[in-house]
Amino acid sequence: MHYPEPIAKLIESFMKLPGIGQKTAARLAFFCMDMEEDEVVKFANALISTKRDLHYCSVCGNITESDPCVICQDQSRDKTTVLVVENPRDIMSMEKIREFNGLYHVLHGVLSPMEGTGPEDLNIPGLIKRLQNEEMNEVIIATNATAEGEATAMYLSRLIKPAGIKVTRLAYGLAVGSDIEYADEMTLFRAIDGRREL
Amino acid sequence: MHYPEPIAKLIESFMKLPGIGQKTAARLAFFCMDMEEDEVVKFANALISTKRDLHYCSVCGNITESDPCVICQDQSRDKTTVLVVENPRDIMSMEKIREFNGLYHVLHGVLSPMEGTGPEDLNIPGLIKRLQNEEMNEVIIATNATAEGEATAMYLSRLIKPAGIKVTRLAYGLAVGSDIEYADEMTLFRAIDGRREL
Numbered sequence: 001m002h003y004p005e006p007i008a009k010l011i012e013s014f015m016k017l018p019g020i021g022q023k024t025a026a027r028l029a030f031f032c033m034d035m036e037e038d039e040v041v042k043f044a045n046a047l048i049s050t051k052r053d054l055h056y057c058s059v060c061g062n063i064t065e066s067d068p069c070v071i072c073q074d075q076s077r078d079k080t081t082v083l084v085v086e087n088p089r090d091i092m093s094m095e096k097i098r099e100f101n102g103l104y105h106v107l108h109g110v111l112s113p114m115e116g117t118g119p120e121d122l123n124i125p126g127l128i129k130r131l132q133n134e135e136m137n138e139v140i141i142a143t144n145a146t147a148e149g150e151a152t153a154m155y156l157s158r159l160i161k162p163a164g165i166k167v168t169r170l171a172y173g174l175a176v177g178s179d180i181e182y183a184d185e186m187t188l189f190r191a192i193d194g195r196r197e198l
Numbered sequence: 199m200h201y202p203e204p205i206a207k208l209i210e211s212f213m214k215l216p217g218i219g220q221k222t223a224a225r226l227a228f229f230c231m232d233m234e235e236d237e238v239v240k241f242a243n244a245l246i247s248t249k250r251d252l253h254y255c256s257v258c259g260n261i262t263e264s265d266p267c268v269i270c271q272d273q274s275r276d277k278t279t280v281l282v283v284e285n286p287r288d289i290m291s292m293e294k295i296r297e298f299n300g301l302y303h304v305l306h307g308v309l310s311p312m313e314g315t316g317p318e319d320l321n322i323p324g325l326i327k328r329l330q331n332e333e334m335n336e337v338i339i340a341t342n343a344t345a346e347g348e349a350t351a352m353y354l355s356r357l358i359k360p361a362g363i364k365v366t367r368l369a370y371g372l373a374v375g376s377d378i379e380y381a382d383e384m385t386l387f388r389a390i391d392g393r394r395e396l
Contacts, residue, residue: 019225024217026290049207087228
């Protein structure tokens with residue numbers, strides 16, 4: 001016996017999403033069956049609309065309905081600084097703190113020899129082009145604090161520095177609210193290494 | 199700054215699913231944006247079709263396109279035995295082992311005072327009706343081995359036994375392939391209690 005076709009197809013679709021196995025997919029599909037019909041229709045429309053109406057900004061690589069995106073179009077932003085992130089969700093995290101007023105650039109990934117991602121697979125040519133055309137003073141590299149993120153930061157730094165542009169990296173150290181007792185050794189090492197005078 | 203509307207709506211829809219928080223919903227939504235368009239369309243159609251074309255079998259409560267469902271219609275199945283489960287996914291698990299050839303009955307939940315689920319919220323009247331109308335010999339209660347599943351089994355047993363129908367419960371004991379060292383105390387207790395002669 002198999003599941004009826006509609007739900008079998010839905011389970012199959014859910015299984016294509018990252019981190020969702022067969023059991024979870026079945027649970028989600030059954031949940032959808034019990035949702036209100038208008039909620040399900042909204043869900044389906046949002047899927048189609050996300051695929052059809054959104055694309056990546058041709059300047060910075062952020063997701064957008066218009067092109068260039070609202071951030072690239074915003075005349076009030078500081079056009080001398082660009083903050084480089086791995087993916088568009090990181091832009092959202094940065095914008096939440098309302099501290100950074102420059103522009104962004106999305107790499108859409110990180111260098112990863114393990115996964116076969118080289119510089120040519122990332123949005124690096126776009127970044128180099130922006131640095132040539134615009135009056136850039138500083139590139140802030142905000143890739144994740146992982147081995148791949150760090151390697152990508154090093155690679156970009158070596159690529160950009162010779163052009164005389166300042167390249168910076170987000171600070172490493174203790175997370176606010178965290179206990180020293182539970183910090184890992186590398187984090188503690190970086191926290192000591194990057195200590196600042198009070 | 200907020201996410202563009204289409205993806206914000208998609209994130210909202212994903213967040214309505216069980217066990218999916220904001221971060222995961224955002225990750226899934228971005229993943230959908232990068233999927234092939236025909237995959238996204240398939241996903242959306244499966245959602246709508248699952249909601250519109252599937253319903254619960256009026257006899258046993260299983261999900262089905264036709265009514266009664268294929269299992270209830272199957273003349274080759276043993277109509278004297280009914281196996282009671284919490285949800286339609288449990289039917290799928292049972293069918294996979296190809297051991298049980300009787301009928302099923304889906305409760306669509308378990309008794310749970312904590313969540314305010316009483317007998318009137320479950321598909322129990324339907325079960326009682328089936329037991330009165332049909333030539334039933336045995337009711338196998340296959341609710342989960344949880345406190346709620348156990349309480350529901352007890353409740354059903356007290357309700358059905360007086361009618362002279364045999365009521366059985368799935369065996370408790372060691373899971374096949376498991377280590378005694380790692381078995382919890384209640385499971386070990388039940389394994390000793392339910393020991394069988396070799």
